[in-house]
Amino acid sequence: DVVKKLSDCGVAMIDAPAEVIPMAMNYLHIDPKSTSPDDLAKVEDLMGKVRPYIRYFHSSKYINDLANGDICVVLGWSGDILQARTRAAESVKKLEIAYSIPREGTLINFDTMVVPKDAPHPDNAQAWINFNLRPDIAAANSSYVSYANAIPESLPLMDKAIASDPGVFPPDAVKAKLFVVDNNDPKLLRSQNRMWTRIVTGQ
Numbered sequence: 001d002v003v004k005k006l007s008d009c010g011v012a013m014i015d016a017p018a019e020v021i022p023m024a025m026n027y028l029h030i031d032p033k034s035t036s037p038d039d040l041a042k043v044e045d046l047m048g049k050v051r052p053y054i055r056y057f058h059s060s061k062y063i064n065d066l067a068n069g070d071i072c073v074v075l076g077w078s079g080d081i082l083q084a085r086t087r088a089a090e091s092v093k094k095l096e097i098a099y100s101i102p103r104e105g106t107l108i109n110f111d112t113m114v115v116p117k118d119a120p121h122p123d124n125a126q127a128w129i130n131f132n133l134r135p136d137i138a139a140a141n142s143s144y145v146s147y148a149n150a151i152p153e154s155l156p157l158m159d160k161a162i163a164s165d166p167g168v169f170p171p172d173a174v175k176a177k178l179f180v181v182d183n184n185d186p187k188l189l190r191s192q193n194r195m196w197t198r199i200v201t202g203q
Contacts (some may be wrong), residue, residue, distance in 0.1 A: 020047075020075065020196075
């Protein structure tokens with residue numbers, strides 16, 4: 001009902017089955033790591049009900065659309081939405097954008113830096129990683145992209161609006177409801193992708 005009411009002003013969703021499906025499971029009070037076909041069917045049923053009210057599925061288009069007021073609600077990645085908020089505040093329209101973590105909790109992702117074992121210049125790669133782990137550089141990166149980092153010493157050096165934003169650095173009560181999904185079983189991913197195609201195409 002909520003999505004239906006908001007559909008006139010534009011609702012979008014990331015095109016990311018490996019993320020959205022576990023989120024939907026969590027909303028349905030199903031273990032988000034479930035691989036059960038019955039649980040996947042419940043998600044497909046839920047998504048089928050909201051699909052008519054989703055304007056589009058895309059993993060980056062929503063940033064500018066949200067900032068410009070072309071859509072009003074999006075299920076998207078936190079940093080992207082906060083970047084849209086910054087752009088909106090700097091625009092002529094001066095739109096206000098709020099980011100909210102669902103009360104049921106949601107998926108949390110981690111970007112990682114690795115060096116392939118056959119990298120031709122591993123020392124350079126390590127130097128680049130070490131550079132990005134410097135508190136001042138980590139602070140600058142977080143301030144620019146509105147994503148958290150894992151360097152506590154960077155907090156005092158960060159843009160205060162980012163460092164104090166609960167959407168970037170959630171309080172412990174919210175963090176307790178966040179979850180990771182690490183099931184990369186090819187069979188499950190194929191099932192999810194087939195289901196997602198049916199959802200996106202409405203077939």
